Amino acid sequence: MNKNKNKNTGFNGTESELVAMTRDLDELHHDVGMPAMWEGVSSMIDNLRDAPAVRSTNRRTFLMGVGGAVAGSAALLSVGLNPLHAGAATIQKPSPKSVLRSAAFPPAGLKGDLAVAAVAASLENLAVYAYSAGLSAATAGKLGTVPPAVATFATTALAQHTQHAQAWNAVLAANGKAKVTEVNPTLAPTVNADFAKVTNVTGLANLALTLETIAAETYQAETAMLSSAAAIGLSSSIQPVEMQHIAILYYVLGEYPGAQTTGGATLAFSPINQAV
Amino acid sequence: MNVDPRALNELLEESQDLQADALRPTRDALDELVDVNCSGAETDAHENLAFHEGHRRGVFTSLASAPLLAAAGGLTLVGALASSAAAASSQDIQILQTAASIENLAVATYKTALTLPYIGSSSANAVVNKFARVTMNQHAQHADAFNAAARALGGKIQTKPDPAFVPVVNKAVASLSGASAAQGTLGVVGLALELENIAAETYVKDTVLVRSSTNKALFASIMGVEAQHVAVLLAVQALLNAGAPQLISLAPGTAASLPAAAGSVGFPNAFYKTNSAAPATQGAVK
Numbered sequence: 438m439n440k441n442k443n444k445n446t447g448f449n450g451t452e453s454e455l456v457a458m459t460r461d462l463d464e465l466h467h468d469v470g471m472p473a474m475w476e477g478v479s480s481m482i483d484n485l486r487d488a489p490a491v492r493s494t495n496r497r498t499f500l501m502g503v504g505g506a507v508a509g510s511a512a513l514l515s516v517g518l519n520p521l522h523a524g525a526a527t528i529q530k531p532s533p534k535s536v537l538r539s540a541a542f543p544p545a546g547l548k549g550d551l552a553v554a555a556v557a558a559s560l561e562n563l564a565v566y567a568y569s570a571g572l573s574a575a576t577a578g579k580l581g582t583v584p585p586a587v588a589t590f591a592t593t594a595l596a597q598h599t600q601h602a603q604a605w606n607a608v609l610a611a612n613g614k615a616k617v618t619e620v621n622p623t624l625a626p627t628v629n630a631d632f633a634k635v636t637n638v639t640g641l642a643n644l645a646l647t648l649e650t651i652a653a654e655t656y657q658a659e660t661a662m663l664s665s666a667a668a669i670g671l672s673s674s675i676q677p678v679e680m681q682h683i684a685i686l687y688y689v690l691g692e693y694p695g696a697q698t699t700g701g702a703t704l705a706f707s708p709i710n711q712a713v
Numbered sequence: 714m715n716v717d718p719r720a721l722n723e724l725l726e727e728s729q730d731l732q733a734d735a736l737r738p739t740r741d742a743l744d745e746l747v748d749v750n751c752s753g754a755e756t757d758a759h760e761n762l763a764f765h766e767g768h769r770r771g772v773f774t775s776l777a778s779a780p781l782l783a784a785a786g787g788l789t790l791v792g793a794l795a796s797s798a799a800a801a802s803s804q805d806i807q808i809l810q811t812a813a814s815i816e817n818l819a820v821a822t823y824k825t826a827l828t829l830p831y832i833g834s835s836s837a838n839a840v841v842n843k844f845a846r847v848t849m850n851q852h853a854q855h856a857d858a859f860n861a862a863a864r865a866l867g868g869k870i871q872t873k874p875d876p877a878f879v880p881v882v883n884k885a886v887a888s889l890s891g892a893s894a895a896q897g898t899l900g901v902v903g904l905a906l907e908l909e910n911i912a913a914e915t916y917v918k919d920t921v922l923v924r925s926s927t928n929k930a931l932f933a934s935i936m937g938v939e940a941q942h943v944a945v946l947l948a949v950q951a952l953l954n955a956g957a958p959q960l961i962s963l964a965p966g967t968a969a970s971l972p973a974a975a976g977s978v979g980f981p982n983a984f985y986k987t988n989s990a991a992p993a994t995q996g997a998v999k
Contacts, residue, residue, distance in 0.1 A: 582969070585972065587968060587976060589974060596983070597983035601983065604984075657930075661927070661930040669920055669921050669929070670921045671984075673917045673920040674986075675983075676936065676937050677913055678980055680937030680940050683941065684945055685976070685979045688948065688963070689971075691964065691965055691967065693847075694844075695847070695938070695941045695945070696941060703847050703851070705850070705851035705855060705935075706854070706938065707934050707937045
């Protein structure tokens with residue numbers, strides 16, 4: 438197919454086949470994927486409990502220190518969310534308390550793998566927020582015509598990020614720590630500002646692409662930094678899924694559907710320069 | 714629309730503009746272990762592929778010259794079966810060699826697929842054609858990276874394909890004999906999908922199994938790329954099965970025409986599974 442010639446004729450009469458295929462995959466996911474996920478989370482919890490010591494990470498002090506840098510701009514998200522899509526976390530609206538918690542993010546007492554879990558949960562919450570807000574805006578007609586595939590993408594990605602957040606929060610809860618319900622305070626202000634500028638599907642897809650890239654690269658970077666095998670396994674089971682989100686987003690945007698530079702050069706190895 | 718997603722990047726530490734920058738994590742990781750004598754090739758796909766194939770020419774000559782995949786059924790890759798077995802080297806070396814063997818098989822498969830008119834010719838779908846070429850080169854780079862890491866640990870490089878999966882490839886290849894373009898494309902996509910998923914699942918598992926953090930980083934930098942291959946192939950397969958090959962396109966407006974289900978068919982699981990992962994020593998050098 439010539440990229441320069443748009444000969445698309447739409448989709449004629451075979452939607453049911455794709456729907457059936459997706460249904461099968463969804464059933465497979467719930468039959469196989471979810472039990473496997475919770476098994477993995479349980480394993481991680483057990484391993485963290487048994488871990489004699491948490492290895493400190495010298496890779497950027499972001500896990501412990503970013504709070505101070507962003508405290509002044511840690512007012513969290515005020516956009517109303519569609520309650521149907523706010524599954525993983527109750528996104529905090531601005532309040533003195535939430536700002537205080539953000540300033541201390543990750544919460545004091547979380548070190549090593551548990552601190553990483555908190556950051557991961559906050560990134561997933563941010564993704565949940567962004568997709569929820571995007572779907573709400575779409576429903577309200579603020580993004581113009583939304584292609585059905587884009588809506589399905591957003592809905593499915595939102596559900597998966599919800600599960601990712603739940604997994605990390607299950608780890609925290611099992612270790613006697615509070616669940617992370619706030620969005621990542623480092624990125625939230627900028628995401629909020631960018632989201633306010635979104636007026637169409639392309640803008641939303643680009644914002645989602647950025648968030649997915651940050652998440653994927655963060656998980657990738659942490660794979661070599663986490664101490665427990667179970668934590669590595671959980672992180673590694675999520676990173677490829679974020680990468681898949683990225684591939685489909687590129688496709689929707691009409692760009693090559695794979696890892697690439699901002700200039701569009703394809704990459705055989707995923708970078709980590711956008712990891713937080 | 715005035716969104717500037719790059720505003721987020723102001724929070725980030727490094728430029729993302731250059732290919733060299735993007736490759737730095739992997740290169741730095743390897744540098745810790747090995748005197749990388751193929752570092753120049755990493756930045757050039759063609760040179761890299763040539764380097765890669767220099768090690769494999771003896772294995773894949775007949776496959777490369779086969780006019781049709783059908784002609785290769787059972788002949789080319791089966792010969793490698795006897796030469797791979799459990800190795801006595803360290804666990805990381807064996808895992809790296811197994812990964813290289815999977816990459817070798819993928820390279821051979823894509824290379825052969827590109828000899829088929831409905832994949833490799835100018836009449837083929839442009840997206841599918843580019844995907845096959847780019848992906849083949851990426852697998853060649855992955856193989857070289859795994860082999861460099863294995864060699865740095867004192868192991869041998871793996872130049873042969875994973876023996877356990879060779880019969881699968883051969884069977885699939887044989888099934889393409891006499892296939893129409895549509896059937897053949899679906900067959901190739903299905904085979905590639907299976908190989909890519911095995912690679913992705915294996916590397917997800919390997920990030921846990923390997924002991925060196927450097928090797929963990931290497932596997933982590935590749936597993937997501939393989940998962941992206943899977944996502945693309947799932948989407949392509951779904952559109953082909955639905956009789957909508959015209960939507961396998963990067964042309965403007967395509968997204969608006971895609972069926973709703975196409976938006977999610979590429980990522981069926983919230984957590985990447987590992988039940989199809991290759992055993993760690995399956996492709997180790999004897």
